[in-house]
Amino acid sequence: MRILLTNDDGIYAPGLxxxxxxxxxxxxxxxxxxxxxxxxxxxxxxxxxxLVVQEIFDEDQQFLGWAVEGRPADCVKLALRELLPExxxxxxxxxxxxxxxxxxxxxxxxxxAAIEGAFFRCTSIACSQxxxxxxxxxxxxxxxxxxxxxxxxLAHQPQTGSLFNINVPSPERGPLRGIRAVPQNVAPYxxxxxxxxxxxxxxxxxxxxxxxCPEPHPDTDVTALAEGWITVTPLQFxxxxxxxxxxxxxxxxxx
Numbered sequence: 001m002r003i004l005l006t007n008d009d010g011i012y013a014p015g016l017x018x019x020x021x022x023x024x025x026x027x028x029x030x031x032x033x034x035x036x037x038x039x040x041x042x043x044x045x046x047x048x049x050x051l052v053v054q055e056i057f058d059e060d061q062q063f064l065g066w067a068v069e070g071r072p073a074d075c076v077k078l079a080l081r082e083l084l085p086e087x088x089x090x091x092x093x094x095x096x097x098x099x100x101x102x103x104x105x106x107x108x109x110x111x112x113a114a115i116e117g118a119f120f121r122c123t124s125i126a127c128s129q130x131x132x133x134x135x136x137x138x139x140x141x142x143x144x145x146x147x148x149x150x151x152x153x154l155a156h157q158p159q160t161g162s163l164f165n166i167n168v169p170s171p172e173r174g175p176l177r178g179i180r181a182v183p184q185n186v187a188p189y190x191x192x193x194x195x196x197x198x199x200x201x202x203x204x205x206x207x208x209x210x211x212x213c214p215e216p217h218p219d220t221d222v223t224a225l226a227e228g229w230i231t232v233t234p235l236q237f238x239x240x241x242x243x244x245x246x247x248x249x250x251x252x253x254x255x
Contacts, residue, residue: 001027001154004088004117006075007096008038008109011056011067015095018139019127020064022147023092026154030088031056031065032079034109038071039098041109043116046070051078072113080120090154091117094127095143099167101128101221101231102185102213114163115237121161125150130225132170142168149179149230165233167221173228180229185220189213 003023007016011033023029035054052069066083068075072093080087093113100108110126117124127150129142145168153164165184169176190212193205216222221231 001090002084002086002088003027003029004076004079004084004091004122005029005031005065006033006072006079006091006093006113008034008041008072008093008113009097010034010037011065013037013097015097015129015137015139015142017058018143019092019095019146022143023150025147026151027089030079030084032068032075032083033065034072034075035067035069038109040107041071041112042107043073043112044071045073045077053078053083072109073116076113076116076120080117080122087120088122090150091122091124092127092150093117093124094129094166095139095146095168096126096128097131097137097139099128099130099225100126100165101130101167101225101233102187102216103189104211105165105184105235111165111235114165115235118161118163118237123154123158123160123162125153125164125166127166127168129168130170130173132172138171141171145176145230149232152179153232163235163237165221165231165235167225167231169225169228169230173226175228176230177228178230179232180224181232181234182219182221182224182229184233184235185213185217185222187213187215187217187222 056064058064096110114124114126127146192208
């Protein structure tokens, strides 16, 4: 099996290296990932500057893949259009440092890379590891669990172009309760900013890392993750509001 691995934390991120080690148990892994961190880049792409690409080798001096001076979506585009000799059987994005659940899916560069793969009709899977405390993450544990879930997804032979989002709960949640397929939570998060003043008296704001979902919908990725479940959510990129579209088709339009 040919696997394309990417992320938004950058090609040197420990989460990507840990997931690569696990995915090599499933097949041939080629990495095409950003040269630097691109967290929360969403689905942005590079248009007005060149995408510089550099070959990268692992700690054993074996070819690992390419570092791209661009966004996660750029990496997938270049991989499929220019860098890979053959299309991959599956595209995996991660392992992200921090969960990508609920509304955060829309901001996530990790998920955006997987969506880009689905654009190209490749089965694509985003993988993230939650943390609840700012301390070194056990990426080996998270990558092992993510790989186990990926294996089970692929065993069901999903339709070409299928898109999945996996979140592994923090060990601080206690013993794992299992795996649940759940919908994306759509309740908004409450964000906070630290107000500061620079030496020249100018006010600036710094986004705080804590996000609170005050009214999470039950039985969704946010709530199940908080309860200690590994969550798997099938996603789609068709944003059409089908019910409203059907109503609008009966409107009397005039010029």
